[in-house]
Amino acid sequence: MRRLGCLILVAAAVIAVLLGGSFLYGWNASGPLEAQRTVLIKSGSSLAMAAQDLESEGVIESADDFLTRAKILGGSEPIKAGEFEIPAGASNAQILSILQGGKAVQRLITVPEGTPSIIVHETLMAEKLLKGDIPVPAEGSILPDSYSFERGEQRAAVVARMQKAMTDTIAELWPERSKASVAKTPHEAITLAAIVEKETALAKERRTVAGVYSNRIRKNMMLQADPTIIYPITRGKPLGRRIRQSEIAQVNDYNTYAMIGLPKGPIANPGRLSIEAVLNPAKTDALYFVADGRGGHVFAETLEEHNRNVEKWFAIRRARGEM
Numbered sequence: 001m002r003r004l005g006c007l008i009l010v011a012a013a014v015i016a017v018l019l020g021g022s023f024l025y026g027w028n029a030s031g032p033l034e035a036q037r038t039v040l041i042k043s044g045s046s047l048a049m050a051a052q053d054l055e056s057e058g059v060i061e062s063a064d065d066f067l068t069r070a071k072i073l074g075g076s077e078p079i080k081a082g083e084f085e086i087p088a089g090a091s092n093a094q095i096l097s098i099l100q101g102g103k104a105v106q107r108l109i110t111v112p113e114g115t116p117s118i119i120v121h122e123t124l125m126a127e128k129l130l131k132g133d134i135p136v137p138a139e140g141s142i143l144p145d146s147y148s149f150e151r152g153e154q155r156a157a158v159v160a161r162m163q164k165a166m167t168d169t170i171a172e173l174w175p176e177r178s179k180a181s182v183a184k185t186p187h188e189a190i191t192l193a194a195i196v197e198k199e200t201a202l203a204k205e206r207r208t209v210a211g212v213y214s215n216r217i218r219k220n221m222m223l224q225a226d227p228t229i230i231y232p233i234t235r236g237k238p239l240g241r242r243i244r245q246s247e248i249a250q251v252n253d254y255n256t257y258a259m260i261g262l263p264k265g266p267i268a269n270p271g272r273l274s275i276e277a278v279l280n281p282a283k284t285d286a287l288y289f290v291a292d293g294r295g296g297h298v299f300a301e302t303l304e305e306h307n308r309n310v311e312k313w314f315a316i317r318r319a320r321g322e323m
Contacts, residue, residue: 030089043081113144113271114197116236140190140266177279193270193278198227206277211284223256231267
């Protein structure tokens, strides 16, 4: 009887070891996923809910087995929401580690400085991972930047983040404006900043361009900014041709060749640096500028000097075969 009892105990121990080994093996063994896959863990998902989603997508073989092992072997860290890349053959242990501490896939929509709202709208509507229809955002209400989003997120929510970023930026910068700024309201600041944004792509020129336009506003001179001619025609998209004389003479709420002062609103979404430039323009006596042929501009204080600079620019264009 004593020998039988010992045999039973040995058998039980062997069975326990085998079961324990199988339990551990099932936790660390390669999983069924044949190729890397991105999985979405919805916000508010419990581990049990995530396990069901993982099973339905073929990432794990059994939600119940995964959950049981996770509770015993996986620690107490909560899982995160987001999209996660699961490698091919990932074990249950690897998968839980990714969900608990891995870096979620980051999806971005980028709005470059000077992008008009119609293109922001087209970009958002073309993103197939977003949902819902949206109107074209108000011009100048979007702060150019890169914005993260989640698969299945509403487009309206992304626009709200973009607009909040602009609101917050203006709220931060407006109180710090210098006395040299001609902007009387935040709306005027964004309106002028949009013109500066479209006139120069060089960060080092922005404050000088803003200074030129500030000088012209103080002297009640027309701003004569070409992008303001184009905006009513294309809503800010590239014109794709030279501006016609009839368009230069067109009277509307935007064309600064036919009006004194600022247009009625922004012609694009300006970036932070252009807004800062308008609120703190460079001290300059320049009233004119024209392209220098090297990606920048040459500035002038008098019309005579400006006309000479224009002739140099025309000569460069003729040499390039552009005229």
